Amino acid sequence: MSHLHAWLVAVDWIPWLLGPPLAHATLAFLLGPRLARLLALPVLVLGLVAASGLALRVLELGPQVHALGGWGAPLGIELYADGLAALMLWMTAAIGLAVGCYSLAFFSADDRRGTYFWPLAAFLIGAMNALYLSADLFNLYVTLELMGLAAVGLVALSSGAAALAAALRYLLAALLGSLLYLLGVALVYGNQGSLALAGLSLEANLLSSLIIALMTLGLAIKTALFPLHFWLPPAHGGAPAPVSALLSALVIKASFYLLLRLWFELFLPAINLPAAQFLGLLGAGAILWGSWLALQQRELKMLVAYSTVAQVGYLFLLFPLASFAPGAEAAWNGGVYHALSHGFAKAAMFLVAGAMLFAAGHGEIRRLGGLGQQLPLGMFTFALASVSLMGLPPSGGFIAKWLLLEAALASGQWWWILVMMVGGLLSAAYLFRVLRQAFLPTPADTRFRRPPAMLVGSAFLLSLVALGLGLWANGTLALLRVGAPFTEMTP
Amino acid sequence: MTGGLFYAITGVLLFCLGLYGFIQHAHLLRRILAFNIMGSGCFLVLVGLAQRGGQVDPVPHALVLTGIVVAVSATAFALILMRQLYVESGHCTLPGEDEES
Numbered sequence A: 001m002s003h004l005h006a007w008l009v010a011v012d013w014i015p016w017l018l019g020p021p022l023a024h025a026t027l028a029f030l031l032g033p034r035l036a037r038l039l040a041l042p043v044l045v046l047g048l049v050a051a052s053g054l055a056l057r058v059l060e061l062g063p064q065v066h067a068l069g070g071w072g073a074p075l076g077i078e079l080y081a082d083g084l085a086a087l088m089l090w091m092t093a094a095i096g097l098a099v100g101c102y103s104l105a106f107f108s109a110d111d112r113r114g115t116y117f118w119p120l121a122a123f124l125i126g127a128m129n130a131l132y133l134s135a136d137l138f139n140l141y142v143t144l145e146l147m148g149l150a151a152v153g154l155v156a157l158s159s160g161a162a163a164l165a166a167a168l169r170y171l172l173a174a175l176l177g178s179l180l181y182l183l184g185v186a187l188v189y190g191n192q193g194s195l196a197l198a199g200l201s202l203e204a205n206l207l208s209s210l211i212i213a214l215m216t217l218g219l220a221i222k223t224a225l226f227p228l229h230f231w232l233p234p235a236h237g238g239a240p241a242p243v244s245a246l247l248s249a250l251v252i253k254a255s256f257y258l259l260l261r262l263w264f265e266l267f268l269p270a271i272n273l274p275a276a277q278f279l280g281l282l283g284a285g286a287i288l289w290g291s292w293l294a295l296q297q298r299e300l301k302m303l304v305a306y307s308t309v310a311q312v313g314y315l316f317l318l319f320p321l322a323s324f325a326p327g328a329e330a331a332w333n334g335g336v337y338h339a340l341s342h343g344f345a346k347a348a349m350f351l352v353a354g355a356m357l358f359a360a361g362h363g364e365i366r367r368l369g370g371l372g373q374q375l376p377l378g379m380f381t382f383a384l385a386s387v388s389l390m391g392l393p394p395s396g397g398f399i400a401k402w403l404l405l406e407a408a409l410a411s412g413q414w415w416w417i418l419v420m421m422v423g424g425l426l427s428a429a430y431l432f433r434v435l436r437q438a439f440l441p442t443p444a445d446t447r448f449r450r451p452p453a454m455l456v457g458s459a460f461l462l463s464l465v466a467l468g469l470g471l472w473a474n475g476t477l478a479l480l481r482v483g484a485p486f487t488e489m490t491p
Numbered sequence B: 001m002t003g004g005l006f007y008a009i010t011g012v013l014l015f016c017l018g019l020y021g022f023i024q025h026a027h028l029l030r031r032i033l034a035f036n037i038m039g040s041g042c043f044l045v046l047v048g049l050a051q052r053g054g055q056v057d058p059v060p061h062a063l064v065l066t067g068i069v070v071a072v073s074a075t076a077f078a079l080i081l082m083r084q085l086y087v088e089s090g091h092c093t094l095p096g097e098d099e100e101s
Helices: A002-010 A014-031 A033-061 A083-106 A112-133 A137-155 A161-192 A206-223 A232-238 A241-266 A273-296 A300-321 A328-360 A376-390 A396-410 A414-438 A453-471 A473-481 B003-024 B028-049 B058-089
Strands: A064-067 A078-081
Touching: A002 A033, A014 A033, A014 A064, A014 A112, A033 A064, A033 A083, A033 A112, A033 A473, A078 A083, A078 A112, A083 A112, A083 A241, A083 A328, A083 A453, A083 A473, A112 A137, A112 A241, A137 A161, A137 A241, A137 B058, A161 A206, A161 A232, A161 B003, A161 B028, A161 B058, A206 A241, A206 A273, A232 A241, A232 A300, A241 A300, A241 A328, A273 A300, A273 A414, A300 A328, A300 A396, A300 A414, A328 A376, A328 A396, A328 A453, A328 A473, A376 A396, A376 A414, A376 A453, A396 A414, A396 A453, A453 A473, B003 B028, B028 B058
Parallel strands: none
Antiparallel strands: A064 A078
């Protein structure tokens, strides 16, 4: 055991997080779906090993730097991993592995969609890994675009005009977002003459305000922050279940991660209070409006997609809560913890929604009666994921909300507490709608198909991780503290 | 006004022009073209602003080359999706948006 531990810490894992997924994607394009399926599990398992190794290494040795090809920062591309990056990488690897297992059963070997799913999903995971490891603004732009293009391709997998329209709407929103970000990058470079995230900080002046507004707006579009969420529900709700899980759990977190890095490293000296409060206000709008629309949905996957719109809102409460010294660390931890636990819970929920659709043959919530008997483990998974999304103990979602509440109390911003309470009640309302329906007796004329065991099994494992995040919070928070902008312990 | 600043201001104007077209038009081809104009504006700002010292900075040139590659791929992808949408639905606009607006 100690040998394994020593080996995990000793290896430089950063190249292993980039090479294998990109190689897998290219080979999957060239050699077709059969080989792609064969390679998928080894590559995804290697990804999880590498992410776990990197997390251990960061925890023991501190932040890691890797110069790609031996070329250092001014000329070459330098990669950087601290606790936050290591956690996001681990989440990507773990959810990627579960979604990979699910997809092997979901897309049969001769499914046309499978031909494109494997290369695009591998590119998506490679791009997200590269984004979490990048330390300069332009590299971040390129990874953001690569991730966006792969994600749009995945949305277009579903056939039909509706899926194409959803994909195009998503593509246009993503392109607009990245161009706004790129204009911000151009202004930063013109102003500072450097692109490295470390050591760069804006002064408080008019140009800085413009840069902050451009980059924040661009990334808020990509994260689907209310009222810029219009593209998310059709794209996430209409895609095949494993794609929805990847997009809702991981892709929006990547742009949020970038926003977090920018705000607390680059923007920090130039940020004023109203800007942070405004982002929080939009977050509150997302929580209330997204939950309200989730309550109105008739289709199961659309309900889960609107739930993502609402849950994104909690992420943005981080910005006002972290702008006061007391409670800043709790707010930072709570926001990141929410990103993690929402990732696992939402991936589990979309995967199990796919299994429910498979079993019932449709997604209409009103006609889901009897699923509780047909898919007992599936409905248990849905309930576990719901517990985390509502923020009930002992789940990861509970820890996240607890930390955010603690930050709100410490900084005296009681109005955010109110929003979180109402949001929690609304999420309970829309999630219980599904659970209640599933445990009603089976309508007379319904026939169920038995989904492959892998569909429910991989979703179940993810919901267990969402629960486990609540039980092993100390270790996760210790990792998050490595290289964090707020290092003081809250009393 | 130095030459570099002139290019940068032209770039910002192009970006705003493109943004206007991107939001204003419903036809997808026009929106894709508007996206390309916005991209060119960005590249001009990137190259123009970095020249303030009177010397040419090579870094933005490398960045713009990469940016052009990204923009070309995104444009190709958008065009394919648009053509497929036309084949499937007979429209070159997103549902719910009129061509006249």
